[in-house]
Amino acid sequence: MKKILLVAVLMMAVVLSGCSERYALKKDLKEALKVAVEQDKLQAAHMDGVEGQLPRTFENGEVKYTGPRGWVSGFFPGSLWLLYEHTGDEELKTLADKYTRRVESAKHDKGTHDLGFMIFCSFGNAYRLTGDEYYKGVIEEASKSLVTRYNPTVGCIRSWNTHRKENPELDFMVIIDNMMNLEMLEWVGGYDGITRSHAYTTIKNHFREDNSTYHVVAYNELTGEVVEKRTAQGVSNDSAWARGQSWGLYGYTMMYRMTGDETYLAQAVKIADYLIPRLPEDAVPNWDYDAEVKKKDSSAAAIMASALIELYGFTQNETYLATAEHQLRSLSSEAYLAKVGENGNFVLKHGVGHLPGKSEVDVPLSYGDYYFIEAAMRYLAL
Numbered sequence: 001m002k003k004i005l006l007v008a009v010l011m012m013a014v015v016l017s018g019c020s021e022r023y024a025l026k027k028d029l030k031e032a033l034k035v036a037v038e039q040d041k042l043q044a045a046h047m048d049g050v051e052g053q054l055p056r057t058f059e060n061g062e063v064k065y066t067g068p069r070g071w072v073s074g075f076f077p078g079s080l081w082l083l084y085e086h087t088g089d090e091e092l093k094t095l096a097d098k099y100t101r102r103v104e105s106a107k108h109d110k111g112t113h114d115l116g117f118m119i120f121c122s123f124g125n126a127y128r129l130t131g132d133e134y135y136k137g138v139i140e141e142a143s144k145s146l147v148t149r150y151n152p153t154v155g156c157i158r159s160w161n162t163h164r165k166e167n168p169e170l171d172f173m174v175i176i177d178n179m180m181n182l183e184m185l186e187w188v189g190g191y192d193g194i195t196r197s198h199a200y201t202t203i204k205n206h207f208r209e210d211n212s213t214y215h216v217v218a219y220n221e222l223t224g225e226v227v228e229k230r231t232a233q234g235v236s237n238d239s240a241w242a243r244g245q246s247w248g249l250y251g252y253t254m255m256y257r258m259t260g261d262e263t264y265l266a267q268a269v270k271i272a273d274y275l276i277p278r279l280p281e282d283a284v285p286n287w288d289y290d291a292e293v294k295k296k297d298s299s300a301a302a303i304m305a306s307a308l309i310e311l312y313g314f315t316q317n318e319t320y321l322a323t324a325e326h327q328l329r330s331l332s333s334e335a336y337l338a339k340v341g342e343n344g345n346f347v348l349k350h351g352v353g354h355l356p357g358k359s360e361v362d363v364p365l366s367y368g369d370y371y372f373i374e375a376a377m378r379y380l381a382l
Helices: 002-047 075-087 090-101 104-108 115-130 133-147 176-188 192-206 242-259 262-278 298-315 318-331 366-380
Strands: 054-059 062-066 172-175 216-219 226-230 351-354 359-363
Touching (some): 002 054, 002 090, 002 318, 002 366, 054 359, 075 090, 075 115, 090 115, 104 133, 172 176, 172 192, 192 226, 192 242, 242 262, 242 298, 262 318, 298 318
Antiparallel strands (some): 054 062, 172 216
């Protein structure tokens, strides 16, 4: 009897310890979101004097901007909408609308695959939170532009435009990031054939036997055959570029949410099970899992944490939730979370945009902030 009581007491202690840790994390995340609110308000005030631009990063002591057709243009207004949702602060709503409208001209851009990032993170959140038909119209127009990049022979939406000077038909490039842009098309509806074809083709051709993903797959656009598998931002063609792995995890988790297709859930699980054992002590990955050069990428961790929280909701796999918690503890610590008024008024430190290109290395990134805010809010909603 005494042994049974002792086991019961120990089990209760473990449960209480877990609850205490989660309570502490939620408290830390609430404080981190307060920092995000202050930083984004400061950023918005600074943006008043910068016509038509949006914040991208803070590098060499100054904020760097992007135009409305830069791939990261939607993340700052998207962050403002998320923070408005979290706080109910009408000032944030006004600012979110103001900077969302700066992105509108991108809806006509047929030269990029990134319209989901640009439009759905900004206008998508705007419509979700307000129901204003103006925002919905922009999303629908952007979707029409995006699907012009679909090639039925390849079965995918083209990512980057052709770079080969000779035989350009051999360079129909599809990057793993492009999975993220399917959410907008799924939400609008009517593009099921395109989104499902892209997602299935990507499973077939992007993933290795160990469930890591290539960054770029080049196709022959006339035949649909795979020409080459390579990287643009990783350490090598065969390496696991960290943010790309996170895009894949998030993309397939999202596609399961949008479609209910178990194939996508299975793929997300495979990716998660590949990544989690490879994470370092603080669960914030190196910019490439296989690189000897050590530069943390907080954006890859933020995207991964947000995806894992959603994947936990579908699977109830405690390892996924525990990993996301570990990542959020790190990201909300002094090691990664900026102090108010510092870091160019961005939220997270230590992101990596394109290390081989020597661009945006060990800097804040607008998309890192966006997915951290989203991940924090998803966790607080559990």
